[in-house]
Amino acid sequence: MYKLDITHAPDSGGHFGRFGGRFAAETLMQPLKEIETAFFEAWQDEAFQAERLDLLKNYVGRATPLYHAKQLTAASGGAQIYLKREDLTHTGAHKINNTIGQGLLARRMGKKRVIAETGAGQHGVATATVAALFGMHCDIYMGREDMARQMPNVLRMRLLGANVIPVDSGTATLKDAVNEALRNWVASCEDTFYIFGTAAGPHPYPLLVRQFHTVIGQEARAQILKQAGRLPDVAVACVGGGSNAMGLLHPFRDDESVRLVAVEAAGLGLDSGKHAASLAAGKAGILHGNLTFLLEDDEGQVQGTHSISAGLDYPGVGPELAYMLEQGRLELDAATDDEALEALQLLTRSEGIIPALESSHAIAAGVRIAKTMSADQIVLINLSGRGDKDMNTVFKHLGWMEDGS
Numbered sequence: 001m002y003k004l005d006i007t008h009a010p011d012s013g014g015h016f017g018r019f020g021g022r023f024a025a026e027t028l029m030q031p032l033k034e035i036e037t038a039f040f041e042a043w044q045d046e047a048f049q050a051e052r053l054d055l056l057k058n059y060v061g062r063a064t065p066l067y068h069a070k071q072l073t074a075a076s077g078g079a080q081i082y083l084k085r086e087d088l089t090h091t092g093a094h095k096i097n098n099t100i101g102q103g104l105l106a107r108r109m110g111k112k113r114v115i116a117e118t119g120a121g122q123h124g125v126a127t128a129t130v131a132a133l134f135g136m137h138c139d140i141y142m143g144r145e146d147m148a149r150q151m152p153n154v155l156r157m158r159l160l161g162a163n164v165i166p167v168d169s170g171t172a173t174l175k176d177a178v179n180e181a182l183r184n185w186v187a188s189c190e191d192t193f194y195i196f197g198t199a200a201g202p203h204p205y206p207l208l209v210r211q212f213h214t215v216i217g218q219e220a221r222a223q224i225l226k227q228a229g230r231l232p233d234v235a236v237a238c239v240g241g242g243s244n245a246m247g248l249l250h251p252f253r254d255d256e257s258v259r260l261v262a263v264e265a266a267g268l269g270l271d272s273g274k275h276a277a278s279l280a281a282g283k284a285g286i287l288h289g290n291l292t293f294l295l296e297d298d299e300g301q302v303q304g305t306h307s308i309s310a311g312l313d314y315p316g317v318g319p320e321l322a323y324m325l326e327q328g329r330l331e332l333d334a335a336t337d338d339e340a341l342e343a344l345q346l347l348t349r350s351e352g353i354i355p356a357l358e359s360s361h362a363i364a365a366g367v368r369i370a371k372t373m374s375a376d377q378i379v380l381i382n383l384s385g386r387g388d389k390d391m392n393t394v395f396k397h398l399g400w401m402e403d404g405s
């Protein structure tokens with residue numbers, strides 16, 4: 001089931017077409033190249049892969065199920081809907097696939113300390129988890145604003161032994177946390193590995209993160225062939241930076257009959273200016289070390305973004321998704337805050353599965369697409385994470401009281 005060859009690799013400078021690359025401080029060029037070399041060596045190393053696959057199986061809980069959601073299908077009326085259950089992984093979202101991979105790489109390179117950025121806290125928790133597992137010192141950079149919004153995850157990280165370092169610069173959210181983590185890394189790269197959280201950043205991170213997540217799509221492809229006897233007609237994933245989307249979609253890229261759909265956060269609506277749809281509404285520019293589509297104002301300043309889901313609230317997007325869009329291999333879709341909330345309730349009530357608000361964007365778009373198709377067709381949706389972390393946000397929007405009344 002696990003294929004270990006690297007297809008659709010970027011060029012040696014990390015370019016996917018005109019996107020990607022390695023725009024970083026002079027002092028980071030060497031550490032980035034060392035990670036690239038170590039990654040290619042490790043990827044070919046049977047012992048490394050055996051340990052990684054063993055941890056994915058026995059620690060993360062892979063393979064995750066592919067679930068034929070018959071009630072959701074009936075409620076939608078259209079194509080058969082299948083859910084890839086990343087919500088059932090250890091720590092409750094796909095992010096652990098990546099942190100296991102990068103954590104093993106850090107240990108292989110002899111690094112004693114790992115750092116990471118986090119927005120909603122999910123990547124911070126997944127990083128703190130592998131740091132505990134591998135006995136490494138762990139510092140997580142997090143915007144002070146996000147810390148206030150995501151206190152349960154701050155507490156989880158601290159319990160796991162990580163230091164959560166508040167970031168006050170800019171809007172005190174995710175993009176500022178990335179800046180601060182990069183700044184710290186410049187001064188500490190000798191003994192420190194930066195575990196980057198999504199398929200963005202300077203080369204080789206977009207490639208690394210994609211490769212560590214392709215297990216999602218590889219499993220799903222084999223599972224749907226077994227369960228339904230055919231490939232899906234459409235594969236759908238939500239997009240923050242693009243890691244769960246690349247993980248699901250990459251293994252279907254050469255299957256021309258499969259439509260690949262990326263769902264962005266439309267927030268209060270694409271016309272409102274309050275959204276996080278960098279592919280739909282962004283311009284090409286450089287953010288966090290790579291050339292990609294990003295949301296910026298007329299003066300070229302990175303724009304504030306809005307989404308009900310903190311995990312999609314990022315002004316950029318992975319360079320490979322920008323490339324696939326320009327190549328015509330990716331279809332764009334978007335879901336608003338309200339549509340995501342509605343999809344969360346629809347899946348919960350019809351199947352007894354509470355999805356993360358991020359994943360709910362994919363559900364909303366997937367159901368909308370399924371409605372336009374016939375019952376003998378298949379829509380595959382990546383259920384990237386579970387919704388426990390979002391209960392406070394959901395209750396507030398539904399107008400329920402904190403005491404449950």
Ligand SMILES: *Cc1c(COP(=O)(O)O)cnc(C)c1O
Binds near residue numbers: 197242243244356
């Ligand atoms: C972080 C997160 C996302 C968005 O990140 P990507 O890198 O775009 O996948 C989506 N879903 C969940 C559950 C997340 O935690």
